[in-house]
Amino acid sequence: MTALTPTAPSRARQGTAGWRGFGPLLRTETRVWLRDFAAPFFGIVFPTLILVGVGFAIPGMRDPMVEDVPPGSVWYGLTPIATYLPTVIAMAVGTASLTVMPVTVATYREKGVLRRLSTTPMRPQGMVASHLVINAGTTVVGVALALVVALLAFDVATPTQVGVVLLAFVLGMCAMFAVGMLVAAVAPRASAANAIAMSLYFPMLLLAGLWTPGPIMPELLRQIGQFTPLGAAGQAMTTGWFESGFPLLQCVVMVVWTAVLLPLAIRLFRWT
Amino acid sequence: MADPIVEVRNLRKTYGAKVAVDDVSFAVQPGEIFGILGPNGAGKTTTVETLAGLRSADGGAVRVLGIDTLRDPAAVRDRLGVQLQESSLHDKITVAEALGLFASFYDDAADPRELMELLDLADHADKQFARLSGGQKQRLSIALALVGNPQVAILDELTTGLDPQARRATWELVERVRDTGVTILLVSHFMEEAERLCDRLVVIDAGRVVAEGSPAELIDGLEGGRTVVVRFATDDAARGRTLLADVATRHPDVDRVEVSDGGLEVAVTGTPRVLFAVVPALAEADLVPDDVRTVTRTLEDVFLAVTGRTYDPQAEREPALAGEGDRS
Structure with a gap:
């Protein structure tokens, strides 16, 4: 017998028994997680803060674009802050999936929480799953809050294709949480997870248009961005919100990232 | 068996x-x-x-x-309950939460409150993990190993x-x-x-x-029997050393003597009856030691x-x- 990872055989036969107590686990983790100020704050309030900050602090963000944009363009008459909304949503996805979730999981690994769990009938996968749920939930809440504020404060138009925006949002979450899972899988320590996550987070935000949203994104950045998970999410949501047509390339890109990274993350995941 | x-x-x-x-x-x-x-x-x-x-x-x-x-x-x-070295919990989870959570994983779990009583944690039920002392953390760790009624x-x-x-x-x-x-x-x-x-x-x-x-x-089961250490006052030390060295040469229960602490202490090693050889010899010479102690053997001696x-x-x-x- 070789030195197999001990969780491999148990994973195969755990069936449903390994998930008894998942409800209490999710509840307890959520409650404990809410006690940390930073993580819930960044997940829930940060997108709205950015939106409001940019909307009110930068001059002209709330003025309809009529001068630099040709009248036939889809951007004509929109406010810059409205075109910024898909980017803010993408940022919310990126923040939860990259800066919060991997660090939480890596911390649990470093502190031996996952190892401790693996001695109980609950599988450590349950802990990872609970934090995927918590962070996905936070993202949804954070995005909803930003949307409500955007509607109230900036009178942002509703999407032209709601279904496309929703699809892009879900696919973007899948792709970005797959990236986050890979970081969580390979980072030996919380500090390493944080370092890796940050070195991905900021370039991804750039490519998702945090500094050059929608219409003002340089073509080169847009070309590169459409092949990254967060850039594709931002572009696909922008298309669904303001344009016509289906962002096929971007959606395929997000599906491919998920399909490649998620199995890789599961394969590489270390419980201790 | x-x-x-x-x-x-x-x-x-x-x-x-x-x-x-x-x-x-x-x-x-x-x-x-x-x-x-x-x-x-x-x-x-x-x-x-x-x-x-x-x-x-x-x-x-x-x-x-x-x-x-x-x-x-x-x-x-x-x-099977397992308490591992170097495994901790989230800093902000409380004792009661951790026990309740782990109890939910098991088919037939123990009552967390009873466990807290058993392990003297009841007064700390709402304390967060990071605020527990080392002993409290260790007791919680034991409690978590026992919460599934193993x-x-x-x-x-x-x-x-x-x-x-x-x-x-x-x-x-x-x-x-x-x-x-x-x-x-x-x-x-x-x-x-x-x-x-x-x-x-x-x-x-x-x-x-x-x-x-x-x-x-x-x-x-250890070989080498037992050791009695006799400590003498400075004035008696020379006589004592001579006396016990003499006992060692003629008494069957004594194997060897070792002198330490600047000549004030003499360790006499022999069979389990070595004490019976030392004390009468001292009594006969009317030599009152400052201290007599038998050296307790431990598992460390077994290891050696x-x-x-x-x-x-x-x-x-x-x-x-x-x-x-x-x-x-």
Whole structure:
């Protein structure tokens, strides 16, 4: 017998028994997680803060674009802050999936929480799953809050294709949480997870248009961005919100990232 | 004797060229506190982690509660409690939350409140993990190992880092837990702990069992008999040394004498009857010593006898380091 990872055989036969107590686990983790100020704050309030900050602090963000944009363009008459909304949503996805979730999981690994769990009938996968749920939930809440504020404060138009925006949002979450899972899988320590996550987070935000949203994104950045998970999410949501047509390339890109990274993350995941 | 509740036969585990466990066998009877003792890196933790189904083995057989945990680790988790070294919890989870959460994983869990009473944690139920003292954290860790109502509990180095008072309190708790019917596997590098707590034990050194038995059996089985140390006042020291050296040459129960502490102390070693040789000789010469004490032999002497080395818990290299990647 070789030195197999001990969780491999148990994973195969755990069936449903390994998930008894998942409800209490999710509840307890959520409650404990809410006690940390930073993580819930960044997940829930940060997108709205950015939106409001940019909307009110930068001059002209709330003025309809009529001068630099040709009248036939889809951007004509929109406010810059409205075109910024898909980017803010993408940022919310990126923040939860990259800066919060991997660090939480890596911390649990470093502190031996996952190892401790693996001695109980609950599988450590349950802990990872609970934090995927918590962070996905936070993202949804954070995005909803930003949307409500955007509607109230900036009178942002509703999407032209709601279904496309929703699809892009879900696919973007899948792709970005797959990236986050890979970081969580390979980072030996919380500090390493944080370092890796940050070195991905900021370039991804750039490519998702945090500094050059929608219409003002340089073509080169847009070309590169459409092949990254967060850039594709931002572009696909922008298309669904303001344009016509289906962002096929971007959606395929997000599906491919998920399909490649998620199995890789599961394969590489270390419980201790 | 009943069927063993835990049985390990010829267990072997290597990490590349490094042998963590060479050949370990032992059997634990129901209701025992069974010790696995040895210096750091001897292979104790690897042994118990393997029998708990957390690691694979390269050879040998393991049965816990009749289950082959090498083949089917999941089958035993509901009835085996494990307290691991260096595993902690989220800083902000409270004692009650942690116990309630872990209880929810088990088929037939213990009442967390009763466990908190048993382990003196009831007053700290709402305290967050990071705010617990070392002893409280350790007691919580034991409680978590017991919350599934296990038939067997593995406690690994449970008093490391505790002050002597907390350590003794923890020992009492372990006995209390055993009295509730749980069989306990106690892993320790701390000889005094094993001597105090264990009904039987194995001493492991460099991945092999070097001694097995109850602490009393092992100590009584030592060669070299017993030592009496006699301390003299400065004025009597010269006479005392001569007298006891003379006793050594003519008395059958005395093997040797050793002088220490600038000539004030004389250690007389011989058979268990050595005291009977020393005291009459002193009485006859009317030589009143300042102090007489018999040297208590411990499991450390057993270790010395079976390995030829003085027991140093930190002496060994850590073979487990090589296996870090394999632990996953």
